[in-house]
Amino acid sequence: MKKILLAAATSVAMIASSAMAGDVRLDGFPDFNSHLDKLIPSFAEKNPDIKITYQMNNHGDHHKKLTTNLATGSGAGDVVIVDVGFIGSFINAGGFENLSGSAYGADAMSGEFVGYAWNQGKGSDGNQYGVPIDIGPGVMYYRRDILDSVGGEIDGVIKDWDSYIEYGKKLKAKKVFLIADAADVAKAIILTTVKPGEGYFFDNDGNSLITSQRFVDAFDVAKRIRDEGLDGQIGAWTNEWYDGFKQGTVATQLSGAWLLGHLQNWMAPDTKGKWGASNLPDGIFGSWGGSFLAIPKQAKNKKEAWEFIKFLTSTSEAQIAGLKNIGSFPVLKATYSDAAFDEPIEFLAGQKARQLFAQVAEKVPAVAPKKGDLIAEDVVFRGALLEVLNDGKDIMAALKDAERLIKRRVK
16 A cells, blocks of 8 residues: 555656646556556657656545546546446536547447447447446455365355355354455345346336345345354455455455456455455356546646557557456457466466456446436445344335435435
């Protein structure tokens, strides 16, 4: 973390020194800094007149700052990284450049990218406002040494949610948590078992799906894990979360493929060789995260910003580098035949996990973002779900209350 903070501080100092024509500042969140440190020199060789700097904030603070920047019309970088969970809301706010316009011509690139990710960067007017830089095939990272200690087999563990919970019961006797937070299981089920044509929280007509069976089942599995005492009740991106990975007190983590970069680069580098990656439990497939690049209307050097975006997203060099540097899964389809996908990953005990990531990516269904998604996500995951897990509130009662609140807030 010291390295990240130092990089951010350095970039801020550089920003303060000049904002001359040709300078491009990228605003984002870790672990993109590890990626950029290796790519910027290559870009500079090809584009000596464009100077790239970056400013990194943690995931939450970055998006809060960007919300303010877009609302006030000042303070944002020339290029901004936006998590998939925020892209629809920011596009609808109207603060980004229309990349389908003649100054950019992004539509000509569309066929090169994974279709569902490209479409997530569109506005309701059909124009492109965000270009995907990576996608997050959903996987489960697990500690091999902990699994071996109970004589388990990973295929048996992930057969279904019952077998996953049974594995957790075996770990409990060893004072090891199955997962840091049971809420992650509910999120996985809700976000990966969407019916064709539906959104995550709303149908195509804008009607709420919050009280549907998908949400009931998700809450129920998470509650079983919590009631059995199998999770650590540890929030993500906290020191306690990192410690669980470092010390081997947490056995599994459901996430996007990108978590590999965090684990090996700064979260738990000393645990190299103790990890493996598998499909998510119960045969579910979905996208867990993903990021986009956009140009705020307030940007000072838009032409140069677009050149940097094209380099990061539409060149195999940059996309494969992201895969190797931070486990950022490519969105550029041409990369999928690259030899890098067959390379063993030392951190994962030599597992050729990128093949798994690619298989998952091919099975991820397209889910279009809907108006109100951010509000619904907040109410469901930071409201109703916590009431069920922490306070013992009845599942359907919590979901019905959440639905009423969402309807009021979306209006």
